[in-house]
Amino acid sequence: MAPDVTGSWLTWPPSKRLTREAMRNYLKERGDQTVLILHAEVAQKSYGNEKRFFCLLLMCILWAVDGRKKKKEQMERDGCSEQESQPCAFTGIGNSDQEMQQLNLEGKNYCTAKTLYISDSDKRKHFMLSVNMFHGNSDDFGVFLSKRIKVISKPSKKKQSLKMLTYTLPQEQSTRYLHVEGGNFHAGSQQWGAFYIHLLDDDESEGEEFTDREGYICYGQTVKLVCSVTGMALPRLIIRKVDKQTALLDADDPVSQLHKCAFYLKDTERMYLCLSQERIIQFQATPCPKEPNKEMINDGASWTIISTNKAEYTFYEAMGPVLAPVIPVPVVDSLQVNGGGDVAMLELTGQNFTPNLRVWFGDVEAETMYRCGESMLCAVPDISPVQVPVTLVRNDEIIYSTNTPEPGPYTPELAPRPHCSAAGAILRASSSQVPPNESNTNSEGNYTNVSTNSTNVTSSTATVVS
Structure with missing residues (x-):
């Protein structure tokens, strides 16, 4: 059943609306x-x-x-x-x-x-x-x-932007991927993990807590690898360039993806991070007799850095199975509260917004105005002065989580306030400036926010995989 559209506000038939009890059950x-x-x-x-x-x-x-x-x-x-x-x-x-x-x-x-x-x-x-x-x-x-x-x-000779880090080992039989499973580090062919790579000061001591250095990561520097999901970390490592099964001790050029590297365990006797079948072990390198700036390593101690990305879609059929596909799944990138008191409004910026979505604060539905595929606006309802989750609900009662709590800075009133006609007027005035053709979103263009700019590897550009 199609919604009734009055100006910019969306209203739904009472029989199809999500109940507050159903929303509370979902949030619980x-x-x-x-x-x-x-x-x-x-x-x-x-x-x-x-x-x-x-x-x-x-x-x-x-x-x-x-x-x-x-x-x-x-x-x-x-x-x-x-x-x-x-x-x-x-x-x-x-x-x-x-x-x-x-x-x-x-x-x-x-x-x-x-x-x-x-x-x-x-x-x-x-x-x-x-x-x-x-x-x-x-x-x-x-x-x-x-x-x-x-x-x-x-593989590029240039410096590459690194967002999520996975380490792989090409072998004759198969490629192995570093990941964490069951509280231990493993190297498997079916799963891979994403890791933060943190740049440390050379005099940083070993410990659970450490301080990040700003700047580009270069060979010969001290780094810390931390699993983005579990938080488990490897000991301090020195990242070294690999050339023909040897680790170069004096290389200092910037680290780039798709290039081979080795991870020396700091303050050890030539021990390197290595794999044996699916186990992660320490391998002791052999000094090169004629080249003191090189150490010989085996295949299992040679790794490749690969930048990765993710697309995540979350949904819930609150009132039972629906007939229509759950796509397009809206993605909220940011929430911004504007104004306060009776004219407090929330602006949602993201992707895949459609006119058949409405915003909920906890178990309270808000008056919602669709602007375009990347922007929605809603009036902040009367709720208690605590953080509450913000969700989007489609007209067939599919709930899309934003994974974002209600933002500040504002404190809703403890006492009830009358319906905010001023907020509605502001929203209607704003929506009258939106061109009609913006109501149809092009899903093909909604996933193009990945940066491909050439840059050095830095610890600040690493992001997490959930």
């Missing part, structure tokens, strides 16, 4: 379902008949465990079989020349794609991975897009 239990697409920021182009598979496999975490379990139980209560309630997914690079590849869950909540590549006949400089997801009973959740990926011809 948080049974969200999440699609998380993790991928490399760059992809090497393949030439001729070769297939250069992406240096970092696509990893798609399809569901939050609790949310997925509840969804499966609900579908089985509605008469679906075990097979019909299982999620299915296909992925591709958005090119009709390549068939979509099926992602195999195998009873897990994540899956990987190892054989994606982009050929030289594809002239795109950037592209986005697409993940088409549905259930065995053909219920379609829609197509989810990754962040934008830059196409390169070969």
Whole structure:
């Protein structure tokens, strides 16, 4: 059922509106379902008949465990079989020349794609991975897009912007990825982890707490690797350049992605971070007899830095399964409170906003005005002076979490206040300046905020994967 539109304000039929009790249950239990697409920021182009598979496999975490379990139980209560309630997914690079590849869950909540590549006949400089997801009973959740990926011809000689860090080891049999699992560091072929890389002072002592240095990371400097999810850290390391299975002790040029490097455990007798099968161990290097500025290491101590990115989509069917796809999933980048008192308004900036969304503060619905695909405005309702979560609710009662608490600076009144007609007038005046054609969003352009500027690796540019 379509909403009634009065000016800029959206009103919904009472029978379709989300109840405050249902919202309170959602805020208490948080049974969200999440699609998380993790991928490399760059992809090497393949030439001729070769297939250069992406240096970092696509990893798609399809569901939050609790949310997925509840969804499966609900579908089985509605008469679906075990097979019909299982999620299915296909992925591709958005090119009709390549068939979509099926992602195999195998009873897990994540899956990987190892054989994606982009050929030289594809002239795109950037592209986005697409993940088409549905259930065995053909219920379609829609197509989810990754962040934008830059196409390169070969590993760049220039300095690269590094956002999320994953460390891989090319081997004859398979590539191994550093990650944390079960409270330990592992090297596996099916999962990879993202790490902060912190630049430290050379005289920084070993400890759980440390101080970051500002600046670019260069070979020969002291660094700290911290898992972005668990917070587990490796001991202090000195990052060294690798050339033909030797670690260069005197290299001091900037660190760049897709180049081989080694991690020397500081204050040890030539011990390097190394892998053996799926275990992380220490390997003792051998001095080069004729070249004192080099130490010989094995394949397991040679690593490659790859910058990565993620696209995350979170949703919850508050009033039961819906027929329409959950996409486009709105993404809130920032919240800004303007004004105060009776004219306090919240401005939401982000992506994939549509006219059929409304804003909730905790379990209180706010009067909402859609401006364009990147901006929404709402009047701040009467709520107690505490931080509350802000969510977006679609007209078929799908809840989209913003993962952001209600921002300051303002303190709502303790006593009730009358309906804010002044805020409505301001919003209506603002919306009258929005061109009509801005109400239709182009989903293809909503995921292009990945920086590709050339720069050095710095600790400040690392971001976290959840």
